Amino acid sequence: xxxxxxxxxxxFLERFHALAGILATGEVERGGERLSVNPPPPAxxxxxxxxxxxxxxxxxxxxxxxxxxxxxxxxxxxxxxxxRYRRLAPEGKTSFTLSVxxxxxxxxxxxxxxxxxxxxxxxxxxxxxxxLANQVEGxxxxxxxxxxxxxxxxxxxxGVLETLGLAAVGDSAHVAKRLAGLEASGLDRVSLMxxxxxxxxxxxxxxxxLITSAYRQTGTVTATLARTVSA
Numbered sequence: 001x002x003x004x005x006x007x008x009x010x011x012f013l014e015r016f017h018a019l020a021g022i023l024a025t026g027e028v029e030r031g032g033e034r035l036s037v038n039p040p041p042p043a044x045x046x047x048x049x050x051x052x053x054x055x056x057x058x059x060x061x062x063x064x065x066x067x068x069x070x071x072x073x074x075x076x077x078x079x080x081x082x083x084r085y086r087r088l089a090p091e092g093k094t095s096f097t098l099s100v101x102x103x104x105x106x107x108x109x110x111x112x113x114x115x116x117x118x119x120x121x122x123x124x125x126x127x128x129x130x131x132l133a134n135q136v137e138g139x140x141x142x143x144x145x146x147x148x149x150x151x152x153x154x155x156x157x158x159g160v161l162e163t164l165g166l167a168a169v170g171d172s173a174h175v176a177k178r179l180a181g182l183e184a185s186g187l188d189r190v191s192l193m194x195x196x197x198x199x200x201x202x203x204x205x206x207x208x209x210l211i212t213s214a215y216r217q218t219g220t221v222t223a224t225l226a227r228t229v230s231a
Contacts, residue, residue, distance in 0.1 A: 057081045061088035070097035072128055075165025079185055095189035096182060099167040102210045106170040113169050114158045116196020121161060176214035
């Protein structure tokens with residue numbers, strides 16, 4: 001958006017505190033006129049902050065925001081950031097984005113979903129690549145993930161994404177096992193990115209129903225997913 005990366009945190013904080021003021025008072029000034037927000041806005045503490053760098057997780061805790069993350073950074077790094085966030089903000093909620101797809105047969109699911117999912121992740125990593133490959137002021141932590149660049153450039157596949165913890169694709173039991181592991185980590189929510197945008201509505205709903213059925217006995221993620229699929 002034409003903003004220098006080194007200025008982005010300062011600009012964000014300026015806008016955030018301006019927004020917090022509006023939400024706290026229910027009023028906003030524009031052109032010398034004071035206007036009321038109607039209906040009254042929710043408390044700022046109900047908001048979410050998207051985070052990649054460790055500093056952003058800490059900032060979310062400082063601002064009293066819940067934190068959502070993924071799919072830019074391997075899950076083990078994200079898990080460490082989330083553990084620190086929970087220590088700083090025990091009441092905060094956490095969410096992780098995971099790319100998923102399930103069919104009855106594991107190999108069939110991988111073959112069907114790989115093209116679209118890999119395309120999506122290549123686009124995501126292309127956006128992040130300048131941060132990963134270079135030392136950018138304000139984004140120094142991204143440079144620590146520079147080792148992922150060769151993987152994306154030459155080796156990106158469903159298998160690599162699964163190894164990085166960014167995807168779960170295969171039969172429903174395989175995907176459900178991955179979701180169970182995420183729930184056990186303490187996550188409150190998992191945002192499911194089903195396929196890569198090239199699936200039919202039937203394939204998407206069938207996949208979600210398979211995942212729901214396989215996971216129904218194990219926890220809260222399924223309850224939420226089941227309601228979504230039913231709706």
